[in-house]
Amino acid sequence: MKKIHSSLIIFLALGVFGIITTEMGIIGVLPQVTQKFHISSSQAGYLVSIFAFIVALSGPFMTLLASGMNRKGILLTAVLMFAISNIVYAYTTKFEVMLAFRIIPAIFHPVFFSIALVTAASLVPPANSNKAITKVFAGITVGFAFGVPLTSYLAEKISLEAAFLFGAVVSMIAFIGILVWLPSMPVKEKMSFGKQLGILRKPQLWLTIVAVVFIFASMFSVYSYFAEYLGQVTRMNGSWISMMLLAFGVTMIGGNFVFGGFLNKNMTKTAVIFPLVYAVTYLFIYYLDSYFLPMVVMVFIWGAVHSGGLIISQALLMTEAKEAPEFGNSLFVSFSNVGITVGASIGGWFISHLGIQHLIWCGLMFALLAFLLIIAIMAIPRTRAEKVNVSGTDYSI
Secondary structure: OHHHHHHHHHHHHHHHHHHHHHHHHHHHOHHHHHHHHOOOHHHHOHHHHHHHHHHHHHHHHHHHHHOOOOHHHHHHHHHHHHHHHHHHHHHOOOHHHHHHHHHHHHHHHHHHHHHHHHHHHHOOOHHHHHHHHHHHHHHHHHHHHHHHHHHHHHHHHOOHHHHHHHHHHHHHHHHHHHHHHOOOOOOOOOOOHHHHHHHHHOHHHHHHHHHHHHHHHHHHHHHOOHHHHHHHOOOOOHHHHHHHHHHHHHHHHHHHHHHHHHHHHOHHHHHHHHHHHHHHHHHHHHHHOOOHHHHHHHHHHHHHHHHHHHHHHHHHHHHHOOOOHHHHHHHHHHHHHHHHHHHHHHHHHHHHHHOHHHOHHHHHHHHHHHHHHHHHHHHOOOOHHHHHHHHOOOOOO
């Protein structure tokens, strides 16, 4: 039985990997997409922002709707939609069709993510639930580390179709694994909608949500145009961009554990300092962007710092949503994608009106806004119970 559970958790993590590869892999192939459909970089950026917008719009609603449904059916439906959508990306000749099929999987993204975490925790004894969740969550950083750069590499070396078919194959493997290993999982004790929605009455939760939006807008206003930026400003070719995506993702894995350790030691200081660290990183990128080797070094640093935004945002939001963790997960997924939408859209505006070389200032602006809001949040007094909860939570992902 233990072996079955371990195998299933691997397939759940693979499903998360496939989701991240589908959602973020598009960033590494935007140059090829612009060429295929004869569109501008800012138009191609809609493939990033529309996905994030739909996740943000549908996340909490879909999670509430699915909270009483059989978890196996929801997981299988979600991962199948990602496989089908990647096949459409591979073979469509119309940008409008591709854009439409960014919407369909986005609807299922937060549902799969939230339910996969809860399912993983339910498969093991309570003492091991954090480890199980950690393994599933690892699909995110591994997706950034290998899924995104491999998608870019396949598009550069083989074809754009091959890149998208890779995403389809990953999702189908996850589908088969969940189909075979996961038993039927009807919900036995459903938390009422009212109890889940009750956490939305907390003013501090909404301040934290806005802070999460600013953090993700800072991160993805620039990262959404990673390939375009390195290609046009630093003059890297496709092979170098693929290697930089890989370097970015690999250092994200290391940075993930580093920031997790910092959060466990002192959440307040880590959350406050992070936006400033990102702002300084952006300044170095801006002033070194035309120098090839220094920019290579900065990509490694950038990736490590970038991972901090994911884990710090989740830590801040889940601290305020601990009464309804599944719904809280959906809020994190939803509003982090609001940040991605805002960041990618305003980043596209910066490119169109100021030029891609000034894109960094967009990320810097949002980093400073996040810093100011986190300072305000941390200044709000907490009860003794809340302080214990914050200091006793394990944020390593």
